[in-house]
Amino acid sequence: MTEAVKLDKGREAAFKKKLMDKLPNGVNLNMCLTCGVCASGCPATGLRDMDPRKFVRMVALGMDEELNKHPWVWLCSQCQRCVYVCPMNIDIAAMVFEARSSWPREERPSGILGSCDMALRNTCGSAMGISEEDFEWVVGDILDEVHEDQPGWEDLEAPVNKKGAHFFLSQNSREPGVEPEEMVPLWKILHIVGADWTYATRGWGGENYCMFLADDENWEKVARNSIESAMELGCKVYLNTECGHSTYSVWKGQQKYNIETDLEIAPMVQYYAKWIREGKLKPNSDWNKDLKVTFTCQDPCQQVRKSFGDPLADDLRFVIKTCVGEENFIDMVPNHSNNFCCGGGGGYLQSGYNEERLKYGEIKKDQILATAADYCVTPCHNCHDQIHKLADHYECKYHTIHLWTLIALALGVLGETERIYLGPDLVEVNLPESQE
Secondary structure, three states: OOOOOOOOOOOOOHHHHHHHHHOHHHHHHHHOOOOOHHHHOOOOOOHHHOOHHHHHHHHHOOOHHHHOOOOHHHHOOOOOHHHHHOOOOOOHHHHHHHHHHOOOHHHOOHHHHHHHHHHOOOOOOOOOOOOHHHHHHHHHHHHHHHHHHOOOOOOOOOOEOOOOOOEEEOEOOHHHHHOHHHHHHHHHHHHHOOOOEEEOOOOOEOOOHHHHOOOHHHHHHHHHHHHHHHHHOOOOEEEEOOOHHHHHHHHHHHHHOOOOOOOEEEEHHHHHHHHHHOOOOOOOOHHHOOOOOOEEEOOOOOOHHHHHOHHHHHHHHHHHHHHHOHHHEOOOOOOHHHOOOOOOOOOHHHHOOHHHHHHHOHHHHHHHHHHOOOEEEOOOHHHHHHHHHHHHHOOOOOEEEOHHHHHHHHHOOOOHHHOOOOOOOOOOOOOOHHHO
């Protein structure tokens, strides 16, 4: 039998006061009905004997001592599904952010802390600490390989620091750091549509773990550095790579820290859909008419529920169906803004709480298995990594791929070295003629 907690009427409730003073409308904390809708739909419910409703009630009752340094704030991915379903619109994710920030910086998870500090080592903003020189060298080296090994792509470009380019492209560090060939499909897509784009040596890093660390000062520093780099080059659109938290950290950071800019801050998926509708990008699903390989997709919380909403989720499905055939797409249930978080966000992958992360991801694993799809498309790096790891851990047979991989496959331009996440059923399908 659980022992009752006796509350001291003289408790100061300092954390509650902080929330009420700092956050808009006090995050509506006093409006809580204790209905439990937040907990019923949260994958973190039950982890370390905590759930969103319990967290909110403990804050409201001034149980600061019991909450202080409770690890659950690092087991919540801040996906905002609780906010989405709450009838009173209580911003539990904002409360978790403030709870994280209350930890002494050096006592926060070392993996998230290290990734934040790495991004501060130089002007790149790379969470892996990749230098300006190394990034430019990797881009040039991989581009040279394409020119030499892939006939027909001798004119492919990957500009760096190109003044006046229309698009400033961010890049997740994983590609130049450990999977450089994975950059190429996106370069090919941009080449086909005739996009005027550039990387920059300053601020190219498409990640911001300072946001996950709840380090406001350095979240702003990393976001501002990248935005100002795009502005200095005279770009018009800050085009985020397929990375959910990169998109959100720049989009939200610009608003939160009042960073003045005329840049359009846009997610990549939106432009894929735009280019297809305009006829600039012409993926074809004929390759899958007889194979009938099936696909589902993950709605990245950072890009859908937390920022660009269901129109982006619609664009995602439009692109996938164009590439594989509408009859070969099977949606998860629920989906769009109501979809479940996979457990890759919020810094989870770097938090060190691996057992809890895998447990959190069971709901997503079950969603994917219920579709019986062969592939899960994830236009987000952390989603990709987590869903891939879930398949390995739970011995599932589905494969996890980036959206750029699928588009390039449907265009017939996906090279042999750019297929590392495809299963045996697709690894030799629709190869470019020069590589057949």
